[in-house]
Amino acid sequence: MSPASARSATMAGMTGVDAQQTDPYLWLEEVTGDRALDWARAHNEVVVEHFATSDRFSGLEHRILDMLDTDTRIAYPTRRGSRLYNFWRDAEHPKGLWRRTTFEEYATDDPAWEVLIDLDTLAAAEDENWVWGGAAVLRPEQSLALVSLSRGGADAKVIREFDMATKQFREPPSPDDDTADGFHLPEAKSQLRWIDADSVYVGTDFGPGSLTDSGYPRIVKRWRRGTPLEQAETVFEGETGDVMVSAGYDRTPGYERHYVARATDFFNESVYLLEDDGSLRFIDVPSDASESWYKDWMLVRLKTSWTPETGDGTAVTYPAGALLAIGLERFLSGARDFDVVFTPDEHTSLHGYxxxxxxxxxxxxxxxxxxxxxxxxxxxxxxxxxxxxxxxxxxxxxxxxxxxxxxxxxxxxxxxxxxxxxxxxxxxxxxxxxxxPSFFDAEGIVTEQFFATSDDGTQVPYFVIRHRDRIGTPGPTVMSGYGGFEVSRTPAYSGASGMGWLERGGTWVMTNIRGGGEYGPQWHTQAQKAERHRVYEDFSAIAKDLVARGITTAAQLGAVGGSNGGLLMGVMLTRYPELFGAIVCQVPLLDMKRYHLLLAGASWIAEYGDPDKPEEWEYISKYSPYQNTDPDRAYPPILFTTSTRDDRVHPGHARKMAALLEEQGHTVWYHENIEGGHGGAADNKQMAFQAALIYEFFTQKLLDEQAR
Incomplete structure (x- = not known):
């Protein structure tokens, strides 16, 4: 949105929102408050009028929507034995179809699908804005499923039992129908996992004290068919300060095992085998390791180095990023002589197994x-x-x-x-x-990989995608980044960026900054908590490297990121504004003084630190965007996008930041999808609009304005 014409007396000259003062924009944290929604709708109108009314925008939006709706896309399946399941959206089914087929049928050019749930029909019949949240199919029978549905795309979901034969939801017990016995959970951030056809493990909001500070289940119970949820038997309880607890059942024939897990923070978890008598057998590996088992074998993937106690006086240290194997029963009996399945090096990491x-x-x-x-x-x-x-x-x-x-x-x-x-x-x-099929003209477009040198000397990789005619001539460029939670970003096809940016002559850059997992767990742990500044130093180093290589100029360089990547964009705006000509900040964290108090924020303390601890707020405060805005510093234009129904990252982050920047006189645009959840969109039409909006913004700011 265009800058405010005047600044209020209370805000004039303010540098961010000081942690000691009252936040003047707290009212924007009222997610569905009338005043907050009126504010959002008013900003939406301005954004739509400025960016979303041209023939160019409409043409791109329709092309992206046609791509999302076309039957020529691959219907990626989920395999359950001989059956393949798929959730599919197209123009006729904007909310989607849950369906299945056989492998033999899928291999044909035009497979026949058995439709299990038509979500558009269901939503209309129940007058609910249902968004698909997934389904857990009972194995091996595949006769029942636990279906998750959310209102508007939120993380909180309703879970209902579905009968595959009748293609109907099984009704939960009620005073009016004593024959109904279906499993059903009302809207919450729940877990419901099959044990067998007549029992499940359940973690949900059982009432006061049953959730963690992060809003996830603190208690897990065993729930038997035909009994009220109130009679479910507690099998495990965690602490309110945990992230969550969970339970599950391994149904591998001959190796059936029950287990429970307690996630004490986002990266640390204690796992136990649950015996028939209710006792627990602790899987004694480092809490930040990932352990799993299959038949006789247990695997351990290390996040930090580990020297287990062997009991015989010998010691072997296994490096971070290694994958270890051992017989599960031998391990439970005290053996620690692991086989090393994989060892990382400075260029190679384990991405999955x-x-x-x-x-x-x-x-x-x-x-x-x-x-x-x-x-x-x-x-x-x-x-x-x-x-x-x-x-x-x-x-x-x-x-x-x-x-x-x-x-x-x-x-x-x-x-x-x-x-x-x-x-x-x-x-x-x-x-x-x-x-x-191809959805954009890629003729002459090449992919290159480069490395930038970060402030501490670390070599940080990034990919450049551009037309070969652009080589040697600086041009409009957009770089994307994430940098957190050990999430690796790898090459992937994007028809939207091809249509919206590459075809228009732009250059696209994907960065692999620290905080991710591209070089194993240490690529992430190097940038946690007090070392988070490395994320921002890496990204800014790539921005400078792009200019030094002659790929772009600062005025022609844009940046985009969402969620944790939205925080990255906020830091780029407030700390490195001179490096960029435009920024898009999606579903972001921005007020790092209050992030842990909003929705799921408490679960991320292990990543960022606890702002209530003075020694940790000391380093968080140095980069928290909401506390570091400057009315006297030149900022590039920024577009914020978020969703009212995002119940993971609170929309108040983007709302408050936009309001503060606007009050300070900066060039700010803001768009809020009233639906959509953390992904920002609830269906293909909304996804197409969001994508077209971003590329139109960059086109206007980096292509059109540079051409004038």
Missing amino acids: GWTENYLVLITLEDVQTKLYVVTPGDWQRSPLADAPPMATTSVMNLDPLEGGDEFMLISSGFTTPGTLLASSVGGDTTPLKQE
């Missing part, structure tokens, strides 16, 4: 490029699994050790290469299944 019936599959990243391997359990020998093209990401999907043998699927795509889906098996042939 999973089991087929007889083998372990590893996905690694070598300088952010995929390599695939298969490992034989027991001797743990590793050999290549399949070829992975360069400058692309190849993922292994639909491993099904319970019923699927050694079969799996591969999906591969790059920045300019649409997705290809292949079927394969360990030791068998690889067969193409589906190929997505």
Whole structure:
């Protein structure tokens, strides 16, 4: 939105919102308050009028929507034995269809699908704005499912039991119908997991004191069919300061196991096997490690180095990022002589792993490029699994050790290469299944990888996607970033950025800054809490490197990020404004003094620190965008986007920041989707609008204005 014509006397000259003063914009934290929504709608009108009324915008919006709705997209499946499940949206079904088919049918050019739930029909019949939240199918029968639905795309969901044969929801017990016995949970951030056809593990809002400070279940219970939720049997309780507790059941034939887990923070969890008598057997590995088991084997992926006590006086130290294996029963009996399945190096990290019936599959990243391997359990020998093209990401999907043998699927795509889906098996042939079409003209567009030197000397990689004619000539460029929670960003096809930016002559940049997991867990832990400044130093170093290489200029450089990446954008605006010509900040965290008090914010203290502790607020306060705005410093124009229904990152962050910047006289634009959840959109139409808005903003600020 255009700058305010005048500043109020109380705000004139203010540098951010001082932690000691009353926040003048607290009223914007009232998510559905009339005053706050009126404020949001007024800003929406200005944004729509300025960016979303031209033929150029409409043309792009329709192209993106056509891409999202087309039947030529790959219907990516989830495998359950011989059946493949898929959730599908198109122009006729904007809310979507949950459906399934067989593998044989899926392999045909025009597979026939059995529709299980038509969400548009359901939403209309129940007069609810249902958004799909997923389904847990009971194995092996596949006769029942626990279906999650949210109102408007929120994290909080209603969970209802669905009968696959009748294609109807099973009604919960009620005084009016003593024959109804379906599992049903009202709207909450719940967990509901199958044990068998007549019992589940449930964690939900059981009443006062049953949730953690983060708003997730603190108590998990076993709930039997036909009994009221109030009679469910408690099996485990955590503390209010935990993030959450959970329980589950491993139904591998001959290896059935019950387990519970207590997440004490976002990165630390204690896991226990739950015995028949209710006793717990602790899985004694570092709490920040990821442990899993399959049949006789247990795997441990380390986030920090570990020297376990062996009991015989010997000691072996295993490095951070390593994957270890041991017999589960031997481990429970005290053995600690692990086999090392994978060891990282300075260029290579473990990106993922999973089991087929007889083998372990590893996905690694070598300088952010995929390599695939298969490992034989027991001797743990590793050999290549399949070829992975360069400058692309190849993922292994639909491993099904319970019923699927050694079969799996591969999906591969790059920045300019649409997705290809292949079927394969360990030791068998690889067969193409589906190929997505191109949605933009990629002729002459090339992908390059460069490394920038951060402030502490670390080499930070990034990818540049541009037309070869742009090489040697600085041009409009948009760089994206995230940098948190060990989330790795790898090459992937984006039809929207191709249509909205690359075709218009722009250059796109994807950064792999610290805070992510591209080089293993240490790439993340180097940037936690007091070291978070490295995230921002990495991103700014790439911005400077882009200019130094002649790829762009500061005036032509834009930046975009969402959620934790929205925080990154807020820091770029307030700390490095001279590096950018325009910024888009999506569903962001910005007020780091209050983030832990809003919605799920308390669960992220392990990432950012606790602002209520003076020693931790000391370093948070140095970058918290809401506390570091400056009315006298020149800022690039910024577009904030968020969602009213985002119940993960509070929309108050974006609202308050926009209001403060506007009051200080900066050029600010703000758009809030009244639906959409943390993803910002509840259906394809909303997704198309959001994407077109972002590219139109960058086009106006970096292409049109530079051309004048």
